[in-house]
Amino acid sequence: MIDLQTVIEQLNLETIASIERQNRPVVGGYASDLLSCAMRGAKKDFLWVTLQSHVNVVAVASLLNLAGVIITEGNRPSPETIAQAEKEKVILMLTPKNTFSIVGQLIALGISGE
Amino acid sequence: MEFTKKQELIYNLPIEHVMRKNVITVTPDTTIRQLKEILRINRISGVPVLDGGHLVGVASIEDLIKALEVGELDVPVGQRMTRQLITVLEHASIIEAVKKFSQFHIGRLLVVNEKGTLTGILTGSDITRGLLEAINLNDHAKELKRNPQIIFREDIVSDQTSLILRYHIKEKDFKSGGSASSKIKRAMEQLGISPQILRRVAICAYEAEMNLIIHTNAGGELIVEIEPELIRMTITDRGPGIPDVEQAMSPGFSTAPTWIQELGFGAGMGLANIKKCADSFTIQSNLGTGTQLDIVIQL
Numbered sequence: 001m002i003d004l005q006t007v008i009e010q011l012n013l014e015t016i017a018s019i020e021r022q023n024r025p026v027v028g029g030y031a032s033d034l035l036s037c038a039m040r041g042a043k044k045d046f047l048w049v050t051l052q053s054h055v056n057v058v059a060v061a062s063l064l065n066l067a068g069v070i071i072t073e074g075n076r077p078s079p080e081t082i083a084q085a086e087k088e089k090v091i092l093m094l095t096p097k098n099t100f101s102i103v104g105q106l107i108a109l110g111i112s113g114e
Numbered sequence: 115m116e117f118t119k120k121q122e123l124i125y126n127l128p129i130e131h132v133m134r135k136n137v138i139t140v141t142p143d144t145t146i147r148q149l150k151e152i153l154r155i156n157r158i159s160g161v162p163v164l165d166g167g168h169l170v171g172v173a174s175i176e177d178l179i180k181a182l183e184v185g186e187l188d189v190p191v192g193q194r195m196t197r198q199l200i201t202v203l204e205h206a207s208i209i210e211a212v213k214k215f216s217q218f219h220i221g222r223l224l225v226v227n228e229k230g231t232l233t234g235i236l237t238g239s240d241i242t243r244g245l246l247e248a249i250n251l252n253d254h255a256k257e258l259k260r261n262p263q264i265i266f267r268e269d270i271v272s273d274q275t276s277l278i279l280r281y282h283i284k285e286k287d288f289k290s291g292g293s294a295s296s297k298i299k300r301a302m303e304q305l306g307i308s309p310q311i312l313r314r315v316a317i318c319a320y321e322a323e324m325n326l327i328i329h330t331n332a333g334g335e336l337i338v339e340i341e342p343e344l345i346r347m348t349i350t351d352r353g354p355g356i357p358d359v360e361q362a363m364s365p366g367f368s369t370a371p372t373w374i375q376e377l378g379f380g381a382g383m384g385l386a387n388i389k390k391c392a393d394s395f396t397i398q399s400n401l402g403t404g405t406q407l408d409i410v411i412q413l
Contacts (some may be wrong), residue, residue, distance in 0.1 A: 001135055001136055001137075002136075003136045023136070025135050025136060033378050034378050034381035034383065035324075035378045035379055035381065036321060036324075036379075036381040036382075036383035036384050036387055037381055037383055039317050039320060039321065039383075039387055040317070040383060040387050040390070043313075044309065044313070050378070052377065052378045054288075054377055054378075055288075055289055055291075056288065056291045056292055056324075056377070056378070056379070057378075058292075059291055059292025059293070059295070059296065059320070060292065060320070062292070062296055063292060063295055063296060063299055063316040063317075063320055064313070064316070080289070088296070
């Protein structure tokens with residue numbers, strides 16, 4: 001099983017919150033910019049790939065116990081969102097790449113969608 | 115009394131809760147030279163050997179030393195590994211693991227599932243750490259029981275005892291979106307509700323909470339009632355009401371304004387998600403008066 005640290009290194013992601021928990025396992029992935037779809041499709045220890053970067057992303061990730069959130073296309077969360085992520089111990093990762101490319105790389109690493 | 119509780123805790127702690135899941139493995143083709151580096155870099159004393167995903171042996175620091183003594187640096191691990199596989203099932207109690215450690219005098223145990231696939235690795239220090247964590251959690255749970263705010267106490271007798279959590283949700287308060295659901299989730303965790311039920315409760319609570327924030331004129335109330343056999347959620351607001359409940363229930367239908375949809379809300383999946391996660395779900399809505407959702411999840 002792959003861990004978050006490997007994903008961060010392989011995909012060259014910038015980490016901005018709760019970075020002390022990078023050794024947690026990643027068991028799957030989900031991509032959508034619709035929060036209710038993520039609520040339904042993403043599961044515990046999944047990575048969620050989205051271009052949304054506002055504070056409610058943290059709420060979804062925390063409620064689902066996600067491994068972390070990869071925010072794509074260079075979107076940067078507000079200081080308030082980062083503070084909330086630290087509080088809820090949600091790992092936020094940033095990339096200038098788009099969701100399609102990131103999902104492709106995650107699948108190449110052996111992370112599946114189910 | 116105290117002693118038996120702790121004993122019970124130890125007997126009930128499954129191996130999968132304390133094992134390490136990120137297992138570093140090698141293949142039979144890995145050379146002794148590479149093995150040396152893998153052990154050194156990861157600061158570990160042995161690795162499972164997998165051939166096409168199948169467990170075929172263990173290469174330990176002992177095997178390494180023996181090979182080094184005779185200068186066999188480029189020999190494949192497959193020829194020098196220990197072939198005796200001492201495994202434990204992931205669902206077994208850690209007591210099983212302790213027995214095997216003392217029986218075989220080994221440093222690590224291979225953890226497998228029913229199909230014999232390697233799922234983790236277990237050392238003595240993993241067990242110590244797991245036990246300390248479990249005892250700590252148990253003490254924490256006991257503290258909660260002593261807390262008079264928690265009403266699930268044996269000395270309170272009624273025909274029906276339940277715990278009621280009440281949350282006031284403000285309209286258009288997106289910044290707090292999900293905070294009531296987070297509190298509900300945390301409460302459920304403290305009460306020891308299973309992860310599967312927890313997920314369903316969290317999804318229902320989140321969607322209902324977001325609906326109050328997105329759609330109501332004057333916010334609403336989210337009430338969670340926890341009974342010994344079920345969790346009941348009642349969500350009420352004072353308007354505007356849903357013109358066509360059936361239409362609102364159909365996946366993808368949304369009345370959220372564009373700016374809200376751009377934030378990823380208003381996907382039209384909220385009520386459909388609740389329906390999927392609830393054992394029973396009803397909506398009553400009157401235009402102008404308001405909406406009430408009744409959600410039941412069986413424990």
